[in-house]
Amino acid sequence: MSMSLIAAQLLNGLQLGILLFxxxxxxxxxxxxxxxxNLAHGSLxxxxxxxxxxxxxxxxxxxxxxxxxxxxTLVVGYLLERLLLSRLYGVxxxxxxxxxxxxxxVFNQTxxxxxxxAPVFMSTPEFLSGTVTLFGLSYPSYRFAIIVAGLLVGxxxxxxxxxxxxxxxxxxxxxxxxxxxxxxxNIRLVNTLVFAIGAALAGFAGVMAGPxxxxxxxxxxxxxxxxxxxxxxxxxxSIRGAFYGALVVGIVDTxxxxxxxxxxxxxxxxxxxxxxxxxxxxxLIYVFMATVLALKPNGLFPAKxx
Amino acid sequence: xxxIISTVVVxxxxxxxxxxxxxxxxxxxxxxxxxxxxxxxxxxxxxxxFNLFLEQHDGKLGGFPVRVIREDSxxxxxxxxxxxxxxxxxxxxPIITGITGSNIMMAVHRPITERKVFLISSGAGPSPVAGKGxxxxxxxxxRQANQISEVVGRYANGKYNNVMILAANYQAGxxxxxxxxxxxxxxxxxxxxxxxxxxxxSAEIAQIQVTAPDAVFVFFPPALGINFTRQYHQAxxxxxxxxxxxxxxxxxxxxxxxxxxxxxxxxxxxMSSVDTxxxxxxxxxxxxxxxxMPANYVAAGYxxxxxxxxxxxxxxxxxxxxxxxRAALKEGSEGTTRGKLRFNNNNFPIQSMYxxxxxxxxxxxxxxxxxxxxxxxxxxxxxxxxx
Numbered sequence: 001m002s003m004s005l006i007a008a009q010l011l012n013g014l015q016l017g018i019l020l021f022x023x024x025x026x027x028x029x030x031x032x033x034x035x036x037x038n039l040a041h042g043s044l045x046x047x048x049x050x051x052x053x054x055x056x057x058x059x060x061x062x063x064x065x066x067x068x069x070x071x072x073t074l075v076v077g078y079l080l081e082r083l084l085l086s087r088l089y090g091v092x093x094x095x096x097x098x099x100x101x102x103x104x105x106v107f108n109q110t111x112x113x114x115x116x117x118a119p120v121f122m123s124t125p126e127f128l129s130g131t132v133t134l135f136g137l138s139y140p141s142y143r144f145a146i147i148v149a150g151l152l153v154g155x156x157x158x159x160x161x162x163x164x165x166x167x168x169x170x171x172x173x174x175x176x177x178x179x180x181x182x183x184x185x186n187i188r189l190v191n192t193l194v195f196a197i198g199a200a201l202a203g204f205a206g207v208m209a210g211p212x213x214x215x216x217x218x219x220x221x222x223x224x225x226x227x228x229x230x231x232x233x234x235x236x237x238s239i240r241g242a243f244y245g246a247l248v249v250g251i252v253d254t255x256x257x258x259x260x261x262x263x264x265x266x267x268x269x270x271x272x273x274x275x276x277x278x279x280x281x282x283x284l285i286y287v288f289m290a291t292v293l294a295l296k297p298n299g300l301f302p303a304k305x306x
Numbered sequence: 307x308x309x310i311i312s313t314v315v316v317x318x319x320x321x322x323x324x325x326x327x328x329x330x331x332x333x334x335x336x337x338x339x340x341x342x343x344x345x346x347x348x349x350x351x352x353x354x355x356f357n358l359f360l361e362q363h364d365g366k367l368g369g370f371p372v373r374v375i376r377e378d379s380x381x382x383x384x385x386x387x388x389x390x391x392x393x394x395x396x397x398x399x400p401i402i403t404g405i406t407g408s409n410i411m412m413a414v415h416r417p418i419t420e421r422k423v424f425l426i427s428s429g430a431g432p433s434p435v436a437g438k439g440x441x442x443x444x445x446x447x448x449r450q451a452n453q454i455s456e457v458v459g460r461y462a463n464g465k466y467n468n469v470m471i472l473a474a475n476y477q478a479g480x481x482x483x484x485x486x487x488x489x490x491x492x493x494x495x496x497x498x499x500x501x502x503x504x505x506x507x508s509a510e511i512a513q514i515q516v517t518a519p520d521a522v523f524v525f526f527p528p529a530l531g532i533n534f535t536r537q538y539h540q541a542x543x544x545x546x547x548x549x550x551x552x553x554x555x556x557x558x559x560x561x562x563x564x565x566x567x568x569x570x571x572x573x574x575x576x577m578s579s580v581d582t583x584x585x586x587x588x589x590x591x592x593x594x595x596x597x598x599m600p601a602n603y604v605a606a607g608y609x610x611x612x613x614x615x616x617x618x619x620x621x622x623x624x625x626x627x628x629x630x631x632r633a634a635l636k637e638g639s640e641g642t643t644r645g646k647l648r649f650n651n652n653n654f655p656i657q658s659m660y661x662x663x664x665x666x667x668x669x670x671x672x673x674x675x676x677x678x679x680x681x682x683x684x685x686x687x688x689x690x691x692x693x
Contacts, residue, residue: 005516012508117346119529121562124540131542137515140540143508212537213505214529222503258509261498274497278475282501 004135009258010251015143017250018150022205023223024230024242025157026198032237033173034191037093039100041202042220043107048073048203049210050111053122062125066207070200077199081192108217119214146208154243161239170194174237229285233292235299244300249285256284332373333618333625336393336402340410343381348603349406352429355607358591367611368618375399383413390417400424400625403610408432408451419443422628428610429603431654437689440652445635447613448606449575450654450684452485454552457659457679458523458573459489462550466520468495472510473525475499482525482552488685495519507534511541521548528554532563539566557599560664560671567664571676576605576643577662579675585643609642652690656683
């Protein structure tokens with residue numbers, strides 16, 4: 001187990017963490033400010049990936065299709081919030097969960113009708129299709145691009161939320177929604193804005209994941225589970241929590257997958273370790289989440305201070 | 307009572323003509339496939355292969371008209387067993403064919419063969435029904451599932467000393483890995499199984515680079531396998547550590563993988579480069595009808611129709627005579643996409659297995675045959691009590 005491998009795996013964990021952060025940033029605000037459980041967030045990720053793949057096949061330009069796909073998911077998010085979800089803000093959580101679960105089915109079926117059941121593929125942009133040699137291992141430059149793009153978006157979000165008036169409303173909304181409504185802030189507008197931006201971020205995550213993964217109906221659900229872990233671990237409604245939570249979950253998951261099987265092989269009978277290794281590695285992040293919640297029930301960086 | 311009368315009437319009327327051929331009703335054939343669900347594309351291919359032969363022969367097999375009753379088992383064993391009841395009790399079919407998933411095969415094998423209905427599988431071939439659970443009434447036109455990785459192990463012998471295995475952590479993943487290990491004589495330096503829900507393999511690819519084996523053998527379900535191959539290529543490893551695999555890379559997935567697949571070696575029982583007259587004819591007809599390349603399940607489906615055609619001709623349409631029809635099937639058939647189809651004692655084919663590789667030819671990508679292993683028998687046939 002060399003240092004270079006550990007470094008490479010940390011980088012892999014960072015890259016997964018960045019994708020998770022893009023997904024979590026929007027959803028944590030929606031859950032924090034609007035008190036709304038939106039399970040269809042994973043579908044927006046899928047839509048972003050599909051739109052980008054379709055445009056990429058048509059135009060051949062990765063940058064253009066990425067920008068249009070992000071804009072496309074922003075519009076989808078806006079319409080979704082205005083036409084449907086805004087009607088469900090007051091109601092019980094269970095109805096919200098049911099409605100957004102229904103949306104998952106609708107979206108999955110819709111992409112199946114348009115693009116078919118078989119996976120769609122998107123090629124890596126030409127200028128990022130090489131590799132970089134790092135710690136003696138070759139690493140795809142595209143994955144670096146994900147890290148850089150994600151960090152830039154993270155920085156932009158940080159500035160927008162901490163340095164602008166709208167950002168102040170959003171922060172205030174996450175802390176106490178009734179109070180800022182009473183102070184005369186148009187909370188409805190804030191809601192729509194947050195939802196649409198969250199959708200665009202999920203779409204962006206989908207675009208970035210497109211060239212790595214196969215794009216297929218239902219691709220949003222496995223990642224949604226990780227995103228929910230990130231949000232709960234980081235603290236609902238907290239962007240900072242989503243950022244650190246995503247990085248920690250990404251790194252714990254990757255490091256666990258990479259090293260636990262080998263460690264277990266060293267400690268246990270090889271036959272048992274072969275079966276148990278992957279199983280334990282895949283529950284590691286849930287163990288981590290449970291530990292955090294046991295010690296800090298509001299997450300690592302709670303948005304609400306009571 | 308009515309049934310007895312009708313039997314008598316039918317019997318008399320048949321006796322009055324010159325034999326079963328002249329005024330016979332179509333031979334009923336039940337067809338079960340997993341048309342919806344994860345294996346939908348495979349099932350569709352398998353059926354198109356079968357159907358293509360029928361279309362080419364005016365809906366006749368062995369010169370006799372047939373009626374195919376097509377049912378969708380939806381990748382659900384409990385649905386499949388109900389369909390078997392329906393086909394045997396209500397439709398009274400003497401033959402059931404198709405069968406896509408191994409789980410479906412395990413559910414329907416006994417209910418079909420116990421009633422002495424013929425089961426012609428053009429898809430699934432799991433190990434239990436090849437060994438102790440074999441039946442004189444079940445025949446297989448694809449392959450025993452472990453063979454596709456056993457051939458890769460044979461191919462790797464002498465070429466690579468240290469091989470790393472990476473597979474998805476589920477039954478098929480373990481079976482395929484076991485098949486490779488059975489025939490590979492070198493050292494397995496590392497063995498890693500990943501969760502079926504994991505779509506990104508960055509951690510495993512870094513692990514491969516550090517382990518630096520002579521080659522890697524991987525097995526994943528189709529979508530994940532394509533993910534892995536693309537990511538492996540993105541990491542630039544194709545050039546340094548050869549990738550051996552089976553199951554997901556074929557003429558059909560090659561167009562979406564392109565450069566990422568070039569140089570990848572894959573074990574299979576059929577691809578379009580297999581050089582037989584039937585193979586070429588199938589390729590032309592299929593491309594003309596669907597405007598895409600056929601995958602191996604198309605060939606297995608097509609060959610099941612070729613086999614039925616030959617066997618029905620041998621018994622002159624009298625499939626109700628079970629002993630004669632069984633013997634007729636057992637004889638196999640000429641003219642399948644793999645040449646002459648011969649059956650082992652467990653009714654699985656004794657056939658050539660191949661290792662193919664994806665290559666770039668100008669702007670085109672194609673699968674070429676790298677090595678042929680003739681007369682391969684599966685590893686379970688000794689356990690089958692049939693002679």
